[in-house]
Amino acid sequence: MPHYNLAFLGFGNVGKALAELLLRKAADIETQRGVTFSVTGIATGSRGIALDPDGIDLTKALEFVKSGQSIDKLNRQSSAVNSLDFIQNCGAEVLFETIPVNYASGQPAIDYIRAALELGMHVTTANKGPVVHGYQELTALAKSKGRKFYFESAVMDGAPVFGLFRETLPAANLNALRGVLNSTTNLLLTRMEAGESFTDAVAYAQSIGIAETDPSGDVDGWDAAIKVCALVSVMMGVPLKPHDVDRTGIGAITVDDVAQAKAEGKRWKLVCEAVRDGDQVRARVAPQKVGVESPLYGVMGTTSIVEFESDVLGKLSLIEADPGPHTTAYGLLADFLNAVA
Amino acid sequence: MPHYNLAFLGFGNVGKALAELLLRKAADIETQRGVTFSVTGIATGSRGIALDPDGIDLTKALEFVKSGQSIDKLNRQSSAVNSLDFIQNCGAEVLFETIPVNYASGQPAIDYIRAALELGMHVTTANKGPVVHGYQELTALAKSKGRKFYFESAVMDGAPVFGLFRETLPAANLNALRGVLNSTTNLLLTRMEAGESFTDAVAYAQSIGIAETDPSGDVDGWDAAIKVCALVSVMMGVPLKPHDVDRTGIGAITVDDVAQAKAEGKRWKLVCEAVRDGDQVRARVAPQKVGVESPLYGVMGTTSIVEFESDVLGKLSLIEADPGPHTTAYGLLADFLNAVA
Numbered sequence A, B: 001m002p003h004y005n006l007a008f009l010g011f012g013n014v015g016k017a018l019a020e021l022l023l024r025k026a027a028d029i030e031t032q033r034g035v036t037f038s039v040t041g042i043a044t045g046s047r048g049i050a051l052d053p054d055g056i057d058l059t060k061a062l063e064f065v066k067s068g069q070s071i072d073k074l075n076r077q078s079s080a081v082n083s084l085d086f087i088q089n090c091g092a093e094v095l096f097e098t099i100p101v102n103y104a105s106g107q108p109a110i111d112y113i114r115a116a117l118e119l120g121m122h123v124t125t126a127n128k129g130p131v132v133h134g135y136q137e138l139t140a141l142a143k144s145k146g147r148k149f150y151f152e153s154a155v156m157d158g159a160p161v162f163g164l165f166r167e168t169l170p171a172a173n174l175n176a177l178r179g180v181l182n183s184t185t186n187l188l189l190t191r192m193e194a195g196e197s198f199t200d201a202v203a204y205a206q207s208i209g210i211a212e213t214d215p216s217g218d219v220d221g222w223d224a225a226i227k228v229c230a231l232v233s234v235m236m237g238v239p240l241k242p243h244d245v246d247r248t249g250i251g252a253i254t255v256d257d258v259a260q261a262k263a264e265g266k267r268w269k270l271v272c273e274a275v276r277d278g279d280q281v282r283a284r285v286a287p288q289k290v291g292v293e294s295p296l297y298g299v300m301g302t303t304s305i306v307e308f309e310s311d312v313l314g315k316l317s318l319i320e321a322d323p324g325p326h327t328t329a330y331g332l333l334a335d336f337l338n339a340v341a
Helices: A013-033 A058-066 A083-089 A109-118 A129-144 A161-168 A183-193 A198-207 A222-235 A255-263 A325-340 B013-033 B058-066 B083-089 B109-118 B129-144 B161-168 B183-193 B198-207 B222-236 B255-263 B325-340
Strands: A003-009 A036-043 A049-051 A094-097 A122-125 A174-180 A266-277 A280-291 A304-310 A315-320 B003-009 B036-043 B049-051 B094-097 B122-125 B174-180 B266-277 B280-291 B304-310 B315-320
Touching: A003 A013, A003 A083, A003 A325, A013 A036, A013 A058, A013 A325, A036 A058, A036 A083, A049 A083, A083 A109, A094 A109, A094 A325, A109 A122, A109 A129, A122 A129, A122 A325, A129 A222, A161 A222, A161 A325, A161 B161, A161 B325, A174 A222, A183 A198, A183 A255, A183 A266, A222 A266, A222 A280, A255 A266, A325 B161, B003 B013, B003 B083, B003 B325, B013 B036, B013 B058, B013 B325, B036 B058, B036 B083, B049 B083, B083 B109, B094 B109, B094 B325, B109 B122, B109 B129, B122 B129, B122 B325, B129 B222, B161 B222, B161 B325, B174 B222, B183 B198, B183 B255, B183 B266, B222 B266, B222 B280, B255 B266
Parallel strands: A003 A036, A003 A094, A094 A122, B003 B036, B003 B094, B094 B122
Antiparallel strands: A036 A049, A174 A266, A174 A304, A266 A280, A304 A315, A315 B315, B036 B049, B174 B266, B174 B304, B266 B280, B304 B315
């Protein structure tokens, strides 16, 4: 039975959820996939680094981090002083990358992913940045090494949006996509439809950990635009950068606008669209009023949807409800299992 | 570049659509998947049989069949007198099975699929019958031969419902599913909401080739029940037969019921449900009134939806709009390409 050493670069909410998922699903992974694993490295942002070629006790690592302690005491190897040292010394065949990333450059994640691929690891990331800014280079590098660079959790959490296209739609050419891809703005619009002010809705979204302290990345449509770029770059084969997207956020949508749409039997949604146009792709993120005939209408709260139009099927839509760190974690797990399958 | 010989057992609407799709996508299949193919056998229901180890001219075969001529004149080999002879002599590595099937037994398709697998072919079927009545046996046989038994088009036409589960949700355990899986009844209910009588709606569905001359298989919920059995048998690992499904059709739903639901902001849908209950699965097909908060509400006409609940993701739904023989054909093509990948 093949055994894989795994390493975590980043151990925030998603990393911790992945550790819990690996503990919970270890028996299923062995029974259903014929795979066993050890975690030989964990690099946290502020709780230290642990390396152990014999396998780190994940339960203990979770306990330490959750109680605010360093995981250094789980370290059984000469210390790694930075992330590149960690990658060099982690002894893993698969790297889970979940560190904070600059969306304008995809760094420093791209450098770390490149280093891990060069060392012959499979890499899976939950970050959009390396997909938007590094997809072609990193995929080519992975291929040259006989490894995989996967990123299921970069868009729509753990819903298998990239997997759907890569694994189940062979020889399909994607002509267009449309969706609601930003959970925060959809939650805000849902709350505003229930009568809440924009400010209160933002405060609520922040209180449950969905919106950032500065919500402009979501509200202004940047997060949605980056997700469109990731989907288009991978599925339509056209590298697209966030500034290429015709982008309008939801800042100008008022509670009155939402109420008026409701009176018409419609709803405002921050709609992401991309359409192939010759060798180019035209992409747009903008609020649109949609009616009940649209599959986007019923997508409420943090639920998201993407609808694909290809040259082989009509419209095919994927909807993910109830996302969270545990579903993002599952996308990373699915990538690992698909990479080594 | 690997080259595959393909054979068609059945050349009705789906078989012809597959032939057209293969012609249209041959270049993409070669470029994107690195695969070439010939069709070395076609067995029609009433237009003869053609075998040619050098490859049958698909364009001519389509012309002949569409103009009511036999394809026997394309036959370059000693004649096959029946389907088992055909399978024996077709020289194919992949068999596309699309013949009429008895849903109570899955026959004669199961016997033909078994014969093809025994001969070392991959087999893909568009029929539900062999999945419901032969999944475990045929999958085990295929595995023992190092081949695949796939059936993407058996449920939701070519939408990758089985592929989604098999390829993109590794180590997931399905706890429940819910959906609208029968196009005919959904079209009837949609027409009735627009004011048409049940009888006129059936006549319309028959006129566009969606409903059969005797529509009871759809109207009474049998088709939906068989599809639930196929999904449950494959994805929940519990063999389920149509009589195990608690089944109520839409026969008792009147135009008045539909209008009343509409007045309440709701819609009647023939809802398919299956829920894991210990080692068993409870399955039901019955009309239900659903509101706009349900992803089933917006599923109109011949569109279908399935929603999965697993132990790793929340609710994940797949919607297929605009189905037809060409999308069913794509499911067969996807199976072929995934089987040989």
